[in-house]
Amino acid sequence: MPIKASTGAAYARVEGIGAAIPSRVVDNHEMTQFIETSDEWIQQRTGIVERRWAAEDETVESLSLEAARNALAHAGVEASDIDAVIVSTVSHLIQTPSLAAIVAAKLGTDGAAAFDIAAACAGFSYGLAQADSLVRSGAARRVLVIGAETLSRITDTSDRATAFLFADGAGAAVVGPSDVPSMGPVVWGSDGDQAHVINMNRTWPEAVESGLPSQLTMQGQAVFRWATGFIADAARRTLDAAGLAPEELDLFVPHQANNRITDSMLRHLKLPDTVTVGRTIRHFGNNSAASIPIALDAMIASGEAKSGDTCLIIGFGAGLVYAGQVITIP
Numbered sequence: 475m476p477i478k479a480s481t482g483a484a485y486a487r488v489e490g491i492g493a494a495i496p497s498r499v500v501d502n503h504e505m506t507q508f509i510e511t512s513d514e515w516i517q518q519r520t521g522i523v524e525r526r527w528a529a530e531d532e533t534v535e536s537l538s539l540e541a542a543r544n545a546l547a548h549a550g551v552e553a554s555d556i557d558a559v560i561v562s563t564v565s566h567l568i569q570t571p572s573l574a575a576i577v578a579a580k581l582g583t584d585g586a587a588a589f590d591i592a593a594a595c596a597g598f599s600y601g602l603a604q605a606d607s608l609v610r611s612g613a614a615r616r617v618l619v620i621g622a623e624t625l626s627r628i629t630d631t632s633d634r635a636t637a638f639l640f641a642d643g644a645g646a647a648v649v650g651p652s653d654v655p656s657m658g659p660v661v662w663g664s665d666g667d668q669a670h671v672i673n674m675n676r677t678w679p680e681a682v683e684s685g686l687p688s689q690l691t692m693q694g695q696a697v698f699r700w701a702t703g704f705i706a707d708a709a710r711r712t713l714d715a716a717g718l719a720p721e722e723l724d725l726f727v728p729h730q731a732n733n734r735i736t737d738s739m740l741r742h743l744k745l746p747d748t749v750t751v752g753r754t755i756r757h758f759g760n761n762s763a764a765s766i767p768i769a770l771d772a773m774i775a776s777g778e779a780k781s782g783d784t785c786l787i788i789g790f791g792a793g794l795v796y797a798g799q800v801i802t803i804p
Contacts, residue, residue, distance in 0.1 A: 480611055480612035480613060481611075481612045482608075482609055482610045482611050482612030482613070482614075482615075482651070483609050483610055483612075483615075483650075483651030483652060484610070484651075484652070484653065485610065485651070485652040485653065485654060485655050485656055485657070486605065486606045486609040486610055486649055486650065486651060486652055486656065486657050487649070487650065487651075487652035487656030487657060487801075487802060487804070488602075488647050488648070488649055488656070488657070488801050488802065488803070488804050489548075489549035489550075489551065489616070489647075489648045489649065489650045489804050490545045490546065490547070490548030490549025490550070490551070490647065490648040490804055491545055491548055491645070491646070491647050491767060491770050491771050491774060491804060492540075492541045492542065492543065492544025492545030492546070492547065492548055492645070492646045492647075492767075492771060493541050493544060493643065493644065493645045493646070493764075493767060493768045493771035493772070494536075494537040494538075494539075494540035494541040494544070494622075494643060494644040494645075495526055495643050495758065495768070496526040496527060496528040496529060496532050496537065496641075496642045496643055497526075497529050497532065498526060498527045498528065498529045499524050499525075499526060500524060500525050500526070500527050501513075501523065501524040502516045502517065502522070502523060502524065502638065505637065505638045508631040508632060508637050509631070509632065509633070509634045509637050509638065510634060511634065511638060516638050519732075519734065520638070520639065520732050520733060520734070520755065521732070521733025521734070521736075521753065521755055521756055522638065522639070522755055522756060522759055522760075523756050523757060524756075524757055524759070525638075525640075525641035525757075525758060525759025525760075526641050526642055526643055526757075526758055526759065526761075527626040527641065527642050528624045528626060528627070528642040532624075532642075533624065534563055534565055534566050534573065534622050534623065534624045534644070535566075535573060535576060535577065535580075537622050537624070537642070537643060537644035537764075538561060538563075538573060538577050538620050538622040538644050538646070539577060539580055539581065540644065541620060541622065541644035541645050541646040541764075541767070542559075542577060542581055542618055542620055542646045543581070544646070544771070545618065545646035545647055545648050546581075546618070546648060548648075548774075548804065549648035549650070549804065551616060551648060551650070552582075553581040553582040553583045554582065554583060554584045555615075555616050556578070556581070556583045556586050556616050556617070556618045556648070557586055557587065557608075557613075557614035557615050557616055557617065558586055558587040558588070558605070558608055558613070558614040558617045558618070559574045559575075559577055559578040559581075559583065559586050559587070559588040559589075559617070559618045559620070560574060560588075560589060560590075560591060560601040560604055560605060560617065560618070560619050560620070561573045561574040561577060561588075561589075561590045561591070561601075561620045561621075561622060562590070562591045562592070562593055562597025562598055562600060562601050562619075562620070562621045562622075562763040563590060563592075563597070563621070563622050563623055563763055564592055564594055564597075564623065564625075564628075564762065564763070564792070565622075565623045565624045565625055565627060565628055565762075566590065566622075567627075567628070572588060572589055572590040573590055573622070574588035574589050574590050574620075575588040575589075577620065581618075583618075586618075587614070591604075593763070593789075593791075593793065593795050593797070594672070594762055594763065594791035594792035594793060594795060595729045595731065595760075595762045595763060595765065595789050595790055595791025595792070596662070596729070596763075596789035596790055596791055596793070596795045596796050596797045597621050597762070597763030597789065597791075598619065598621035598645065598647075598763050598764070598765075598766045598767055598787075598789055599660070599662070599766065599787060599788065599789040599797035599798060599799060600662065600789075600795070600797050601619035601620070601621065602619055602647065602649065602657070602660070602799055602801070603660035603662060603797060603799065604617075604619075605617035605619050605647075605649035606649065606657050606660070606799075609649055609650060609651055615650065615651060616648060616649065616650040616651075617648070617649045617650075618646060618647075618648055618649075619646065619647045619648075619649060620644060620645070620646040621644065621645050621646075621761075621762070621763030621764040621765075621766070621767055622643075622644035622645075622763065622764055623641075623642055623643065623644070623761055623762045623763055623764050624642045625640035625641060625642060625690065625760075625761070625762055626640065626641065626642050628674075628687065628688065628689050628690055629689060629690055630675075630689040630690070630691075633689075633691070635692060635694050636690060636691070636692050636694075639692075639732075639759065639760045640690065640759065640760050640762070641758055641759025641760055641761050642761065642764075643758060643761040643764045643765075643768050644764050644767075644768075645761075645764045645765075645766065645767020645768040645769075645770070645771060646767060647767055647770075656801065656802040657799055657800070657801050657802070658712070658715055658716030658717075658718075658799050658800035658801070659715040659716065659799070660712075660797055660798070660799050661708055661711050661712040661715050661797070661798050661799075662795070662796060662797035662798070663708075663795070663796060663797075664793050664794065664795045664796075665700075665704075665793070665794045665795075666793065666794075668696065668700065668794045669792075669793060669794070670693075671692065671693045671696045671697055671700075671792075671794060672690070672691070672692045672693075672697065672791060672792035672793075672794070673690075673691050673692075673792070674688045674689065674690060674691070675688065675689050675690075675691045676688040676689075697731075697794075698732070698734070698735065700790075700794060701731065701732075701735045701738075701739075701790055702734075702735055702738035702739070702742075704796075705735075705739070705788065705790045705796055706738060706739045706742035706743070707742070708788065708790075708796050708798060709728070709739055709742070709743055709786065709788045709798055710742065710743055711798075712786060712788060712798035712799065712800065713743070713786055713800065715800075716786075716799075716800035718784065718800060720743055720744055720745050720746060720749070721746050721748070722784065723745065723749045723784055723785070723786055723800075724748075724749065724750065724779075724780075724783035724784050724785060724803075725749065725750050725751075725752070725773070725778075725779055725783050725784070725785035725786070725803070726739075726740070726743070726745055726749050726750070726751050726752065726785070726786045727751075727752035727766055727769050727770055727773070727785055727786070727787045728752070728766075728787070728788050728789075729760075729765050729766060729788065729789040729790055729791065730752070730753070730754055730755035730758065730759075730760055730761065730765040730766075730768075730769060731755070731760055731765075731790070731791070732755070732760075733753060733755060733756075736751065736753065750773070750778050750779070752766075752769040752770070752772075752773055753769075754768060754769040754772050754773075758772075762791065763789075765789075766787050766789055770785070770787075770803070774803065779803050780803060781803055781804060782802060782803060783802070783803040784800060784801075784802060784803075785800065785801050785802070785803055786798065786799075786800050787799055787800075787801060
């Protein structure tokens, strides 16, 4: 007898988006207490005016749960409808159990499959790619994808290269079946030869032995060159894979790394002025895996993104890794 294979929906779609924004607002003037800088210097190089850091009672878990509940409400589904939970994070500071398993239980899913991924700032797009495959293969009917970070707790606030960049928050999406194509093919990959460009400065055993925390480090110029060259081209390939021309897009929401990187991508893609561009970095900073869903949620709330709009997203970060898709706004 042949093995019976699973079959799923013809297509998958994003059914709902939600976010959780930490309560503490840290503006550029406050950053001058930690590093030698100025509001003007930070704005010119990144576009950031302020960022959100988690308060003492806010955790990567609590932010994940809030974002997930908001996404479920937007999708109009219950936690019990979720068959799998995927959480992308680099700031859940224990290796096991997974944050996804904890979130799945506390949400009230009916024993959903649950796992974490470590794809840094590309993590939300990596999670969407897996959710799309799970739904279309029949392994799950609905998947909850969460990007969540409390980067402020692993940021060296004395490091002039990174202290003003990183921020906290969570964003989530419910992915379910669709009768029409609503998610384009993922374009993704990695360049591990540049793994050292964004890194942690100590292993956990080294941190325990030294009594010093393991914190993020980044070679900003190397990341900038990679993002404005290779990743800009990857964004073009993502659009091509979906079979769309630039003028057919409604929205472009890249990972909120740096406004200068976004500007470079726009020049490369030659997007028309009719395309609305996500720039939530101005008030939320760089939330890593959470930045794209946070931006999508904010744009839906403001009316910049409307149901049925066609949106190009692309994430990129430590690894170095990247992933992009074209999605339909729920």
